[in-house]
Amino acid sequence: MRRRRFLFIAAAAAFAGDARAGIATWQADMLGGTVRVELRGPRGLAQDVAGKIGDTIAEVEAAASLFKATSALSRLNATGRLENPPTALVDLLGLADRMHRATGGRFDPTVQPLWRALAEGRDTTDACTMIGWDRVRLGPTVRLGNGQALTMNGIAQGYAADRVRRLLLAHGYARALVDMGEFAAIGGPFTVSIEDPALGPVATRRLAGNAIATSSPSAMMLGTGFHILGPRGERPCWSTISVEAESAAAADGFSTAFCLMAPDEIRATLRRAHDITRVTAVDEAGDVSTF
Numbered sequence: 001m002r003r004r005r006f007l008f009i010a011a012a013a014a015f016a017g018d019a020r021a022g023i024a025t026w027q028a029d030m031l032g033g034t035v036r037v038e039l040r041g042p043r044g045l046a047q048d049v050a051g052k053i054g055d056t057i058a059e060v061e062a063a064a065s066l067f068k069a070t071s072a073l074s075r076l077n078a079t080g081r082l083e084n085p086p087t088a089l090v091d092l093l094g095l096a097d098r099m100h101r102a103t104g105g106r107f108d109p110t111v112q113p114l115w116r117a118l119a120e121g122r123d124t125t126d127a128c129t130m131i132g133w134d135r136v137r138l139g140p141t142v143r144l145g146n147g148q149a150l151t152m153n154g155i156a157q158g159y160a161a162d163r164v165r166r167l168l169l170a171h172g173y174a175r176a177l178v179d180m181g182e183f184a185a186i187g188g189p190f191t192v193s194i195e196d197p198a199l200g201p202v203a204t205r206r207l208a209g210n211a212i213a214t215s216s217p218s219a220m221m222l223g224t225g226f227h228i229l230g231p232r233g234e235r236p237c238w239s240t241i242s243v244e245a246e247s248a249a250a251a252d253g254f255s256t257a258f259c260l261m262a263p264d265e266i267r268a269t270l271r272r273a274h275d276i277t278r279v280t281a282v283d284e285a286g287d288v289s290t291f
Helices: 043-064 072-079 087-102 109-119 125-129 156-170 248-258 263-272
Strands: 006-013 021-030 033-042 081-083 141-143 173-179 183-186 190-196 200-207 211-215 240-245 276-282 288-290
Touching: 021 043, 033 043, 043 072, 043 087, 043 156, 072 081, 072 087, 087 156, 087 248, 109 125, 156 173, 156 183, 156 211, 156 248, 183 190, 190 211, 190 240, 190 276, 200 211, 200 240, 200 276, 211 248, 240 248, 248 263, 248 276, 263 276
Parallel strands: 006 033
Antiparallel strands: 006 173, 021 033, 081 141, 173 183, 183 211, 190 200, 211 240, 240 276, 276 288
């Protein structure tokens, strides 16, 4: 999973006025970057919750990292089969399946062989034939089609942000902004900037209990192409797409898929996906549209 260098989580407990309140800081290298957590609350509880956040992120990484050969996803990709997948991977596969159907197939985790071929400068002919979510079999044993491999990069960090937000809510945190590349808020309001790789900041949004995710095809290049790949050869229609939704995982997945969709297709998807509250789209000319 490609991540920012720093992923930052800051929160204040509802009872932070307690005389024993303090700030607990926790930091570790995870998810391809440095995760830093600052929690304000009673000293013992804040430190305990910070550690639990680390455990939660580690669980997602152990399930879905492409950097770790021992992760469940890496083992599935290596053998084409995985028995008794961990809960986090089951969740992610289910989310991917729903996202694939909701976006008319634009969201497709089976683009991983194509991604690797482009990253390594190889011919992509064979890799293109391996794309097809319909060949993936989910269940107690997950099976991939011949030569297939998956990436969860389009939803994994949003899923991790949702998990961390639920953990903070369960421990009494009433105001928090979880920044893991995608933003998930508890309370608010928080002001978040939408940035385009070429244009810089293009808009600001206010979060209050919801989530936002932004995807920019040119933020990372694969040779002369973009890192967001259309499963049927679609090229990005937008320079940047930002999606606001109730969950960070939904915002994450839809922001990836919408990069490949024309305005009418986005509108049609929004009529079916009731958990999305706003889409901000920036075209190559720098014009900003909202849906």
